Amino acid sequence: MATExxxxxxxxxxxxxxxxxxxxxxxxxxxGAFGWLWLLIVLIPIYWIxxxxxxxxxxxxxxxxxLPSGSPTLDNYKxxxxxxxxxxxxxxxIVTVGATIPAVxxxxxxxxxxxxxxxxxxxxxxxxxxxxxxxxxxxxxIPIYLIIIKSGMYNSLGAIILPSIAFAxxxxxxxxxxxxxxxxxxxxxxMRMDGSSEWGTMWxxxxxxxxxxxxxxxIYQGLQIWNGFLLPLIFTDRADxxxxxxxxxxxxxxxxxxxxAVLASVVLTTLPILVLYIVGRxxxxxGLTAGFSK
Amino acid sequence: xxxxxxxxxxxxxxxxxxxxxxxxxxxxxxxIGVFVLSFTSWDGIGAISFxxxxxxxxxxxxxxxxxxxxxxxxxIVLSWIAQTPLSILLGVFxxxxxxxxxxxxxxxxxxxxxxxxxxxxxxxALLDPNFGLGPGLKLxxxxxxxxxxxxxxxxxxxxxxxxxWIPFHSLIYQGAIRQIPTSMYExxxxxxxxxxxxxxxxxxxxxxxxxxxxxxxxxxxxxxTFDLIFVLTGxxxxxxTRALALDMYLxxxxxxxxxxxxxxxxxxxxxxxxxxxxxxxxxxxxRNSQLEGA
Numbered sequence: 182m183a184t185e186x187x188x189x190x191x192x193x194x195x196x197x198x199x200x201x202x203x204x205x206x207x208x209x210x211x212x213g214a215f216g217w218l219w220l221l222i223v224l225i226p227i228y229w230i231x232x233x234x235x236x237x238x239x240x241x242x243x244x245x246x247x248l249p250s251g252s253p254t255l256d257n258y259k260x261x262x263x264x265x266x267x268x269x270x271x272x273x274x275i276v277t278v279g280a281t282i283p284a285v286x287x288x289x290x291x292x293x294x295x296x297x298x299x300x301x302x303x304x305x306x307x308x309x310x311x312x313x314x315x316x317x318x319x320x321x322x323i324p325i326y327l328i329i330i331k332s333g334m335y336n337s338l339g340a341i342i343l344p345s346i347a348f349a350x351x352x353x354x355x356x357x358x359x360x361x362x363x364x365x366x367x368x369x370x371x372m373r374m375d376g377s378s379e380w381g382t383m384w385x386x387x388x389x390x391x392x393x394x395x396x397x398x399x400i401y402q403g404l405q406i407w408n409g410f411l412l413p414l415i416f417t418d419r420a421d422x423x424x425x426x427x428x429x430x431x432x433x434x435x436x437x438x439x440x441x442a443v444l445a446s447v448v449l450t451t452l453p454i455l456v457l458y459i460v461g462r463x464x465x466x467x468g469l470t471a472g473f474s475k
Numbered sequence: 476x477x478x479x480x481x482x483x484x485x486x487x488x489x490x491x492x493x494x495x496x497x498x499x500x501x502x503x504x505x506x507i508g509v510f511v512l513s514f515t516s517w518d519g520i521g522a523i524s525f526x527x528x529x530x531x532x533x534x535x536x537x538x539x540x541x542x543x544x545x546x547x548x549x550x551i552v553l554s555w556i557a558q559t560p561l562s563i564l565l566g567v568f569x570x571x572x573x574x575x576x577x578x579x580x581x582x583x584x585x586x587x588x589x590x591x592x593x594x595x596x597x598x599x600a601l602l603d604p605n606f607g608l609g610p611g612l613k614l615x616x617x618x619x620x621x622x623x624x625x626x627x628x629x630x631x632x633x634x635x636x637x638x639x640w641i642p643f644h645s646l647i648y649q650g651a652i653r654q655i656p657t658s659m660y661e662x663x664x665x666x667x668x669x670x671x672x673x674x675x676x677x678x679x680x681x682x683x684x685x686x687x688x689x690x691x692x693x694x695x696x697x698x699x700t701f702d703l704i705f706v707l708t709g710x711x712x713x714x715x716t717r718a719l720a721l722d723m724y725l726x727x728x729x730x731x732x733x734x735x736x737x738x739x740x741x742x743x744x745x746x747x748x749x750x751x752x753x754x755x756x757x758x759x760x761x762r763n764s765q766l767e768g769a
Contacts, residue, residue, distance in 0.1 A: 212568030219565060220582060222638065227585055229608065230597050246611035291494035298487030306491045313502055314691075315751030317699045319720055320740040323733055324508030325501055326519075347501030350494050379487060408590035410702035415728060426592040430706055433596050440600045447593045454588045466580055469643075470650025473688060 234258070234445040241441050257445035261432070266449060268421060269428040273407060275338055276424055280345035281403040285395060288350050292357035293383045297369070307358075313351030322415060329416055340416035341424070345409065349402040356472050360394035361387055397468035400461065407454060425450040506744070512737035519731050530734035540739070542714060543722040547746070549629060550636075550718055551697040557637040558644055558693055559686070565641065566648025567678065580649075583642035591639070595706035598635055625715035628708050632716055635703060640696070644689045651685035652678065687758045694750050698743070719743050 229246060235253035236244070244250065295307045325344050334340040364387055372382045388395070413427045423431065429450050436442045458465065513530055517523040534540055569576050569583070586594070601608050602621040609617025621627050655678065663673050701720045704710060710717035710725065717725070723743060727736025 212564055212571075215561075215564055216568045216579060219561070219641070220579060223583060223586055223642065226597060226601055226638075229601060233600075242606060244611075246608050287493040287497065291491040294487040294490035298490070300488065302488050303491065306495055309503070310494075310498065313498065314695075315748055316502070316506065317695060317720070317743050317747045318502055319699045319701065320723070320743040320747070321502060321505035321509055322723075323512060323727055323737050323740060324505035327508065327512075328500070328505070343497070344501045347497040350498050350502075354494065383490075404587070408592075410590065410592050410705075411724075415724075426590040426702070429590070429596060430592050433706075440603075440606070443596060444600065447589070447597050450593055451589050455585075458584065458588055462581060462584075466584070466646065470646055470653075473647045473650065473692075 230444050230447055233441050234448045236441045238439055238441060257439075257442040258449065260436075260439075260442050261446045261449050264432065265420075266428075266446075269423050269425050270453065272338060272422060273424040276341050276345070276409075276413075277403055277407045279338070280342045280349070280406050281399055284346040284349035284402055285353060285399050287346075288353035288398070289357050289388065289391070289395065290383070291350070292354050292361050293387050295354070295358050296361040297379070297383075297387075307354075310351045310354045314355065318348045319411065322411065326415055334416075336417050336419050336422060338417075338422060341409070341412045344412055344416075345406050349405070353398045353402060356398050357391060357394055360391045360472075364390050393464075393468050394472055396461075396464050397472035400465050400468065401472070404454065509737045509740045509744070512733060513741050515734050515737075517733040519728065519733055526734065530732075530738045534735055534738040534742075539714070539717075539722065540742070543717055543719045543739075544742075544746075546629075546715070546717060547698060547719040550632065550700060551694055551750075553629075553633045554636045554640075554697050555690065555693055557633055558641050559690065561637070562641050562644035562689065563648050563679075563682065563686075565645035566652055567674070569645060570649040570652040580646070583645065585642075586639045587643050589639070591702040592706050594635055594639055595703050598631065599707060602631065622708055623712050625712055628712055628716050632700075632704060632707065635707070636697065636700070640693070644693070647689050648682065648685060651682055655681045684758070687754055691751070691754050694754070695747065698747060698750070719746070 225247075232249040233241060233246070234257055235255070236250040237252075237254050237256065240250045240252070240254075291306070291310070295303050329335050329340045329344075334343075368386055368390075369382060372386050377385065408426055409424070410426045410430070413422075413424045417423070417427075420431075429446055432446045433443050512523070514525060514527060515523050516526045516529065565583075569579055589597075599622065600606075602617075604610065604618060604620045604623070607617070608614070609619070619627060621631050659677050659681075660673060663677055668676065699720050700718060701724065704716050704718060704721050705724070708716045710721050719739065720743065723736050723739040726739060727733050
């Protein structure tokens with residue numbers, strides 16, 4: 182078993198590093214042309230959103246939509262920021278951090294137990310989590326609504342946080358257990374020889390070695406929760422509890438005639454996540470490709 | 476006293492408890508709950524009363540159900556057809572070693588950062604028949620009542636799903652393509668296989684597992700598409716985009732018929748389980764061992 186794991190690791194790392202030639206060395210005109218075309222399709226709407234958000238209402242109706250305004254204005258941003266943007270932003274941060282971190286930590290513990298433990302109990306729990314992948318958990322929203330109301334949690338950020346944690350568990354456990362399984366058994370044996378408890382082994386050996394996967398699932402689930410719409414829509418109706426996507430939707434209702442202002446709010450709600458993306462881009466891209474193509 | 480593998484691992488069961496607790500309270504119990512609630516009548520606020528099969532007869536005889544199933548089926552199939560070939564093509568392209576590959580990977584990722592609410596709001600403005608991109612640039616083919624005609628509105632939904640998610644799936648494929656051993660391509664080259672031949676007899680078969688992962692994410696995503704349609708069309712025009720998940724929300728939380736909505740939710744669960752079974756069959760044995768093997 183131990184050697185099997187070891188060979189699998191070297192095998193995969195060898196093939197991972199070996200793509201320098203082979204399929205992709207020669208020019209791929211067809212793929213290339215399509216790649217650039219798709220880039221245009223991706224970028225034109227984003228470019229249009231950004232330049233329009235700096236136009237005045239009059240400028241929006243009068244000018245070529247793909248040319249930036251000759252006299253850009255920040256009025257739209259001012260309008261959005263004056264409309265409690267900071268509060269919605271804070272709500273989004275609380276919900277996202279409050280749900281993602283616990284979800285990843287408890288999923289990691291579960292993944293460690295599922296890989297390192299044994300017995301029917303753990304097998305059954307793993308099967309249960311895997312079943313969660315197949316079931317659209319949205320379908321359970323009505324009973325959860327009932328639970329939230331009966332427990333007096335309606336109109337609290339906790340009402341968004343707790344179900345978000347549960348919904349994140351199946352995929353997170355699956356990806357993390359795939360990675361923990363790749364930790365060579367010799368390392369676990371060595372830790373045991375040194376007298377480390379399983380708890381210590383989990384945090385001091387498996388946790389750091391699973392880091393790429395932990396980064397992947399943290400970002401993926403964080404993004405899902407940050408952009409989540411259904412849970413906030415159903416479990417809160419107070420303006421001061423709005424998270425950004427919900428605030429965006431209500432703002433659109435209020436200012437539907439002022440398209441540049443609506444688009445400024447789109448930019449503002451996306452900006453924080455864009456900044457994070459720029460900071461963590463390398464980790465994110467390598468983590469995603471490793472985490473999902475395993 | 477060297478602890479055997481068994482005694483030390485047998486104690487790990489408790490590590491899954493936190494994840495299990497969340498999952499049971501917010502997924503397993505609600506799953507049973509939604510089934511029970513489908514035999515009741517509840518307006519979301521007042522008392523819950525058992526009404527037997529009433530909700531089920533109402534839902535199953537309502538022409539709205541086959542329609543919602545048909546819309547959901549269309550979204551799943553069309554968005555799969557739109558996304559899969561293009562994602563593979565782009566994946567092959569960006570797995571190459573072109574200079575600009577890194578730039579592409581950065582820019583391709585942008586649509587994923589926007590919430591479905593933000594994307595829908597932006598596209599609504601972009602496609603406006605009076606003030607959107609088409610009339611602004613005086614482009615006749617872009618100047619249509621995109622969200623006012625059934626077939627066009629469905630097309631826009633499929634397009635936006637593809638716009639947002641093709642970059643993600645092409646990244647997954649890129650990761651998988653890089654793990655294909657170079658030796659396979661070298662051998663094929665010696666045998667005189669051309670580029671196209673190599674793609675169909677090496678790349679595509681090697682991507683089987685990735686295709687299943689990617690398709691599973693696509694299908695579950697399409698099945699549960701809610702915020703995109705809710706914000707973009709609200710299910711219209713004439714219910715043309717009223718998919719199952721939206722139908723459940725509108726029935727339960729807008730029309731206050733939680734019993735009917737629960738029956739729709741149960742149907743959503745059944746569809747999800749059927750699709751998961753089909754995908755697992757397609758995946759075959761190899762996939763099973765990856766999911767279940769410890």
